Amino acid sequence: MNPERLKHIFDRFRLGEPLQLELARGGKIHETFLARTSRGWFVIQELKPPFNHLTALDAYAVTAHLIGAGFPAPEIFLTDRREPFYSDASGVYRVMRRMPGHVRETLTSPSMAFEAGIMTGRLHSVLKDIDYVPQFHLEGFHDPAFLVQKLLDTARKDPPKATPVAGFIERFRQEVPKYLPSKELPKRPIHGDLKVSNFLWDQEGRPCALLDFDTFMLGAYPVEMADAFRSWCGKKDGPEGRRFDQSLFDAAWRGYRETAPSWTREETAALLHALPLIFLELGVRYLIDYFEETFFSWDPSRYSSRSEHNLHRMTRQWALFDEILSKRTVLEEVLNLRRAL
Incomplete structure (x- = not known):
């Protein structure tokens, strides 16, 4: 500028x-x-x-x-x-x-996750009364089936670039349909992108504001919260590798339920499928941008190209997807679904 x-x-x-x-x-x-x-x-x-x-x-x-x-x-x-x-x-x-406040990239304690849940529950409670229909629509956002088809179409147009990632493309094609919701969930006003860095935090580790309403839309609570938990609980590479932090998930869900509008039993059950699906959705978006190199920014100090950075991001989503599947029983217990599923 x-x-x-x-x-x-x-x-x-x-x-x-x-x-x-x-x-x-x-x-x-x-x-x-x-x-x-x-x-x-x-x-x-x-x-x-x-x-x-x-x-x-x-x-x-x-x-x-x-x-x-x-x-x-x-x-x-x-x-x-x-x-x-x-x-x-x-x-x-x-x-x-x-x-006022500062941006964080990760949550470091269950108390922070609990407070993020509290604020998000308040957000949903306030938004449920808004009398406004969103005018902007981000094509394919929170529409994994659409994104997979776009990935397949994009890959066909660039065979040289598609060949090294053919295995990932095929796995996305096979896995995404397994986790799509079996029936339409209620559409409610949602933020659309509740990642950690869209909150501002005070010195005590409490969120003091929420930013970035560019993805405001009518969507399903389970999808909104799955995407939030992906950011809040999906730890980046470190001493314990890539992992989904169960203690953060437990605390965040408890905080959210304290202030959020009521969910149906079907919505709560749908969250169990939305969690793995959200990692797949973001992985597909990164792989699409591996081809297009137009949407996500990249770090030239760490990667040779936007494509390389997007591949790194995409493989991280697969690692977290695999881990979330291994924790299904624990997640059922946190969501109080063991007797219902």
Whole structure:
């Protein structure tokens, strides 16, 4: 984002003169800046495709609803035309108030997982009353069957690149259908991407705000929570290797149930299948981007290409998928499903 464009954005959102500006690190998709003016600290984002002005409209509607209910979400600002975004030939931009707290990439204790569950339960309880239909739709998001077909179609167009990963493609083709829900689950307003880094945390290890409502949608609670548990409980490489931390799962589920709306028995049972499926879904998305190299960011200091980084991410999802299958009995006990299944 060049200085002239930044100045234009400052003017359109009436932020005042910039006193400090820095590029935010760590985002996988959007380009994000932190800006300080006489009015305080702001977050300026350039939305990257496929996200667009409809994404900004949805995020504004849901955050306004949450803030009105006392839930900690970032205030999104309006332009001089009373719109929650500014767009021109160069892209789509928005401005939010910078929230206190810091970003974490992992949960390190059951107490943190419990608190994340508490906040997510509150989120679902507040969102169930929102009177708004999302306008933006991210193609294939939380639609594993669609993604597998897209993977197969994409691979056929690039045989040289497909050959080294043919075994992974075939395994996705075989495994995904086994975990698809047998019947339609209730659709409810959900966040869509409750990964650890979308929470802000205080110094005591408690979440103090929730960020990134670009995937706000009507979806199933079991899918939402499976994706959350994937991030919260799926430990990265370390002394114990790749693993799904059962103690974090137990604590997070207990916290969530304290504040969440009631689930049907069928929804709780569906979570048992959604957990392995969510690792498959993300693995497919990484493998698609192995071919396309357009969606996820990558770390050039660690990998030779975006494709290589996506392959690493994809193989990690397989490792966690295999582990989650080995823990089915334990998960049934945590979910209190042993007598029902």
